[in-house]
Amino acid sequence: xxxxxxxxxxxxxxxxxxxxxxxxxxxxxxxxxxxxxxxxxxxxxxxxxxxxxxxxxxxxxxxxxxxxxxxxxxxxxxxxxxxxxxxxxxxxxxxxxxxxxxxxxxxxxxxxxxxx
Amino acid sequence: xxxxxxxxxxxxxxxxxxxxxxxxxxxxxxxxxxxxxxxxxxxxxxxxxxxxxxxxxxxxxxxxxxxxxxxxxxxxxxxxxxxxxxxxxxxxxxxxxxxxxxxxxxxxxxxxxxxxxxxxxxxxxxxxxxxxxxxxxxxxxxxxxxxxxxxxxxxxxxxxxxxxxxxxxxxxxxxxxxxxxxxxxxxxxxxxxxxxxxxxxxxxxxxxxxxxxxxxxxxxxxxxxxxxxxxxxxxxxxxxxxxxxxxxxxxxxxxxxxxxxxxxxxxxxxxxxxxxxxxxxxxxxxxxxxxxxxxxxxxxxxxxxxxxxxxxxxxxxxxxxxxxxxxxxxxxxxxxxxxxxxxxxxxxxxxxxxxxxxxxxxxxxxxxxxxxxxxxxxxxxxxxxxxxxxxxxxxxxxxxxxxxxxxxxxxxxxxxxxxxxxxxxxxxxxxxxxxxxxxxxxxxxxxxxxxxxxxxxxxxxxxxxxxxxxxxxxxxxxxxxxxxxxxxxxxxxxxxxxxxxxxxxxxxxxxxxxxxxxxxxxxxxxxxxxxxxxxxxxxxxxxxxxxxxxxxxxxxxxxxxxxxxxxxxxxxxxxxxxxxxxxxxxxxxxxxxxxxxxxxxxxxxxxxxxxxxxxxxxxxxxxxxxxxxxxxxxxxxxxxxxxxxxxxxxxxxxxxxxxxxxxxxxxxxxxxxxxxxxxxxxxxxxxxxxxxxxxxxxxxxxxxxxxxxxxxxxxxxxxxxxxxxxxxxxxxxxxxxxxxxxxxxxxxxxxxxxxxxxxxxxxxxxxxxxxxxxxxxxxxxxxxxxxxxxxxxx
Numbered sequence: 001x002x003x004x005x006x007x008x009x010x011x012x013x014x015x016x017x018x019x020x021x022x023x024x025x026x027x028x029x030x031x032x033x034x035x036x037x038x039x040x041x042x043x044x045x046x047x048x049x050x051x052x053x054x055x056x057x058x059x060x061x062x063x064x065x066x067x068x069x070x071x072x073x074x075x076x077x078x079x080x081x082x083x084x085x086x087x088x089x090x091x092x093x094x095x096x097x098x099x100x101x102x103x104x105x106x107x108x109x110x111x112x113x114x115x116x
Numbered sequence: 117x118x119x120x121x122x123x124x125x126x127x128x129x130x131x132x133x134x135x136x137x138x139x140x141x142x143x144x145x146x147x148x149x150x151x152x153x154x155x156x157x158x159x160x161x162x163x164x165x166x167x168x169x170x171x172x173x174x175x176x177x178x179x180x181x182x183x184x185x186x187x188x189x190x191x192x193x194x195x196x197x198x199x200x201x202x203x204x205x206x207x208x209x210x211x212x213x214x215x216x217x218x219x220x221x222x223x224x225x226x227x228x229x230x231x232x233x234x235x236x237x238x239x240x241x242x243x244x245x246x247x248x249x250x251x252x253x254x255x256x257x258x259x260x261x262x263x264x265x266x267x268x269x270x271x272x273x274x275x276x277x278x279x280x281x282x283x284x285x286x287x288x289x290x291x292x293x294x295x296x297x298x299x300x301x302x303x304x305x306x307x308x309x310x311x312x313x314x315x316x317x318x319x320x321x322x323x324x325x326x327x328x329x330x331x332x333x334x335x336x337x338x339x340x341x342x343x344x345x346x347x348x349x350x351x352x353x354x355x356x357x358x359x360x361x362x363x364x365x366x367x368x369x370x371x372x373x374x375x376x377x378x379x380x381x382x383x384x385x386x387x388x389x390x391x392x393x394x395x396x397x398x399x400x401x402x403x404x405x406x407x408x409x410x411x412x413x414x415x416x417x418x419x420x421x422x423x424x425x426x427x428x429x430x431x432x433x434x435x436x437x438x439x440x441x442x443x444x445x446x447x448x449x450x451x452x453x454x455x456x457x458x459x460x461x462x463x464x465x466x467x468x469x470x471x472x473x474x475x476x477x478x479x480x481x482x483x484x485x486x487x488x489x490x491x492x493x494x495x496x497x498x499x500x501x502x503x504x505x506x507x508x509x510x511x512x513x514x515x516x517x518x519x520x521x522x523x524x525x526x527x528x529x530x531x532x533x534x535x536x537x538x539x540x541x542x543x544x545x546x547x548x549x550x551x552x553x554x555x556x557x558x559x560x561x562x563x564x565x566x567x568x569x570x571x572x573x574x575x576x577x578x579x580x581x582x583x584x585x586x587x588x589x590x591x592x593x594x595x596x597x598x599x600x601x602x603x604x605x606x607x608x609x610x611x612x613x614x615x616x617x618x619x620x621x622x623x624x625x626x627x628x629x630x631x632x633x634x635x636x637x638x639x640x641x642x643x644x645x646x647x648x649x650x651x652x653x654x655x656x657x658x659x660x661x662x663x664x665x666x667x668x669x670x671x672x673x674x675x676x677x678x679x680x681x682x683x684x685x686x687x688x689x690x691x692x693x694x695x696x697x698x699x700x701x702x703x704x705x706x707x708x709x710x711x712x713x714x715x716x717x718x719x720x721x722x723x724x725x726x727x728x729x730x731x732x733x734x735x736x737x738x739x740x741x742x743x744x745x746x747x748x749x750x751x752x753x754x755x756x757x758x759x760x761x762x763x764x765x766x767x768x769x770x771x772x773x774x775x776x777x778x779x780x781x782x783x784x785x786x787x788x789x790x791x792x793x794x795x796x797x798x799x800x801x802x803x804x805x806x807x808x809x810x811x812x813x814x815x816x817x818x819x820x821x822x823x824x825x826x827x828x829x830x831x832x833x834x835x836x837x838x839x840x841x842x843x844x845x846x847x848x849x850x851x852x853x854x855x856x857x858x859x860x861x862x863x864x865x866x867x868x869x870x871x872x873x874x875x876x877x878x879x880x881x882x883x884x885x886x887x888x889x890x891x892x893x894x895x896x897x898x899x900x901x902x903x904x905x906x907x908x909x910x
Contacts, residue, residue, distance in 0.1 A: 012711035019718060054703055081706035083747065100706055102713015102739045 002115050006030045007037040008052040020104045034058030038066055048115055053080035064094055075114050126267045129157040130274055137278040146278055147179035154271050155181050162232050162253030166200040170428050175200045182253055184228040191227055198222040199237055203249045209238040209269050211260040234258035238268040242276040294434050297325040301438055305445035309452040315352040318442045326431050328418040330357030334369055335414040357419040360399055368403040369415045376412055378404040378436050382426045400426035404435045406443035413443055468650055479661040483668040492658045493526035505634035509569040512630035513587055518576050520587055525569030534638045568611050581605045582619055586631040592620040592648050618643045620655045624663035678775055702746055713739035758801030758883050765798055765839055766791040769828055772809045784823025792831045795839040799907050800884055808880045811873040812843040812900050819847030839906055844899040849892040
């Protein structure tokens with residue numbers, strides 16, 4: 001079973017993403033900040049990360065950089081409430097960028113595309 | 117002892133003469149009485165006395181008994197001619213019983229000599245000198261005895277004493293009289309400093325003192341000051357001798373000036389020096405140079421005609437004395453006149469300076485170009501305290517377009533308006549300043565001359581004629597006859613409606629910035645060289661004032677532009693702040709919305725109750741609406757696309773840098789710029805690119821807390837496909853931690869500001885299909901390199 005790490009400082013978002021993704025058949029772990037996300041990656045191997053941009057403490061960009069330093073091949077989907085930077089994700093070395101929405105179709109489609 | 121009758125006669129005659137000689141009578145009266153005594157004593161019926169004249173070359177009848185008295189003072193014989201002339205020359209007595217048969221006798225009618233048959237003549241001798249001849253005449257045939265001749269000779273000797281003492285006395289009297297007249301003339305010479313009056317005075321006094329008939333005075337080039345060449349010659353000619361002066365004057369002057377010596381011609385008919393021109397005239401001439409400091413300054417010439425006495429050496433002496441005084445007096449008068457003239461010049465100059473001062477004050481009172489031009493032209497057309505031309509036009513050059521354009525014209529439209537305005541100026545004695553403050557001298561905007569002025573427009577090409585040349589050659593032109601002047605184009609002549617005008621260039625700091633054209637359409641007063649000189653001075657001052665006003669106006673424009681940029685920047689900052697706020701709101705609202713909407717969707721899949729399903733749909737549609745609002749708002753604020761137009765990147769840099777100049781200076785930061793003109797214009801949104809440049813400059817400035825150098829370079833890329841701009845600083849450079857976050861909108865090392873500067877710049881450059889990179893220099897400091905594509909011409 002493929003493992004996904006959901007990183008978001010909003011507990012409800014974590015919960016929503018977990019339920020949606022588990023329903024799709026993935027094993028989901030959540031982290032509420034960048035530090036715990038990196039720690040989770042130390043403990044287990046994940047196939048995909050969804051990463052919030054703006055978080056308290058270490059923010060998404062910094063977390064992304066550290067994740068990619070650890071393992072550049074780990075796919076990371078940026079999941080952000082900001083839609084204005086969605087064209088810039090390439091420069092931040094993420095693999096995809098989705099704008100958070102009540103309609104989780106974009107999330108599901110992107111995950112499916114990456115993990116097959 | 118008894119006396120012989122002859123001796124008795126002689127004694128009585130001699131004692132009689134002695135008595136007469138001590139009488140108070142004048143010489144003529146004494147001689148008259150003496151010959152009467154002699155005539156009676158000898159017992160004859162006629163007697164006469166001839167005396168040598170002043171020249172000693174003629175004898176002249178001085179007294180007569182039995183002859184016509186009209187001949188007295190007129191009948192004259194040259195020495196050696198006639199009986200009288202012969203006796204005076206030979207100095208021996210002569211007795212003629214029948215003079216009419218004697219070859220020496222010369223008959224002169226109307227003297228009455230024919231009434232006498234015989235005569236005895238004796239020379240009047242004083243030692244070896246002969247004063248004259250005394251005659252005794254007899255109506256009867258008379259063979260004079262030797263004793264009668266002796267009596268006459270003795271009597272003649274006695275007379276010589278009378279004559280000698282009288283002549284001595286007369287000589288003394290003459291000398292005293294001359295001294296008196298020299299004194300009088302000297303007094304007269306110091307009484308006036310008017311040159312004409314002075315000449316007239318000298319002429320009258322010398323003429324009367326020397327009993328001459330007239331006088332001429334010619335002054336040569338009058339004494340002049342340093343570097344001043346005065347051509348003026350003054351001449352005084354007595355009308356009485358005008359004709360004579362025409363014949364002799366020039367010859368006398370030429371000789372006198374050449375010889376620097378007085379010249380005396382006693383009788384022009386006898387004198388070799390003037391014989392070639394003097395056949396009709398018998399004139400006596402005295403010509404004396406006026407000498408001042410060894411220089412001949414003039415010639416004074418006196419004429420005595422046939423009616424008067426010929427001049428003698430004494431007269432020459434006298435005139436020479438007078439002339440030496442006169443020369444000084446003339447010199448003084450000429451100097452005085454020159455001083456006066458210079459004082460007059462100084463007054464004019466002072467007035468001109470006062471005008472220039474007024475105009476300068478008026479001009480310095482404004483930096484408004486339109487108002488300044490009006491002041492200049494009003495000054496040019498104002499009488500009294502202004503320059504006083506009828507009309508004036510001012511033209512300015514546009515250096516960029518190379519066109520000379522008439523800016524403004526001032527002047528009356530009609531004679532009526534002209535005289536009304538000028539009268540008012542004269543009446544009110546207002547200064548230029550007051551005129552400017554209280555209103556216009558002439559109706560301005562709609563005046564004909566203003567329209568004429570504004571119609572004048574030409575390329576600055578010498579072929580365009582006098583106006584273009586005034587500017588190009590930086591010199592004035594005084595056009596006297598426009599119709600025949602090849603430099604005056606016909607259309608200019610037709611527009612101006614005047615045949616004479618003048619132009620002067622407006623030159624400020626060596627640059628010709630325009631020209632002023634003036635004319636005197638109404639008064640037709642010719643424009644003089646002096647007018648032009650003054651106008652040139654005026655134009656120089658006006659040009660400086662205009663230049664200042666133009667600079668000021670440019671600075672105002674620049675300040676306005678800077679203000680606009682500031683406002684735009686403030687707007688951008690506001691937008692950025694609004695964007696930040698919206699981003700916050702987005703984050704704060706979007707997350708709960710995602711939760712609400714997400715879980716509601718999950719709920720919808722599990723609920724089967726139709727009512728509940730309906731409510732869930734309402735919730736979902738409202739969540740969707742809210743998400744749409746957020747999306748639309750963000751799009752509005754953040755995603756306004758660039759509005760492209762062809763713009764020069766260099767111009768944008770030049771606009772931005774002045775905004776920061778003050779702050780950079782305060783922070784001790786130098787600016788080094790090297791903007792290549794080769795990059796040309798690009799397709800860009802000027803506002804956005806300006807924002808990008810501002811952000812980079814501000815970023816560089818804030819990196820240099822302790823001063824440094826800001827470098828701005830532009831150049832084309834090696835393949836010419838991009839325009840490159842580098843903005844560098846000499847700050848600490850970009851830290852490794854910052855490098856990855858530099859364009860991250862929420863990363864900043866700055867204490868203040870939104871932290872969005874570089875991300876926004878990044879976004880703008882991306883939107884322009886360009887790119888931006890940065891690096892740390894080996895020498896310290898950071899360089900941002902921005903590339904924008906050069907439009908590819910199809």
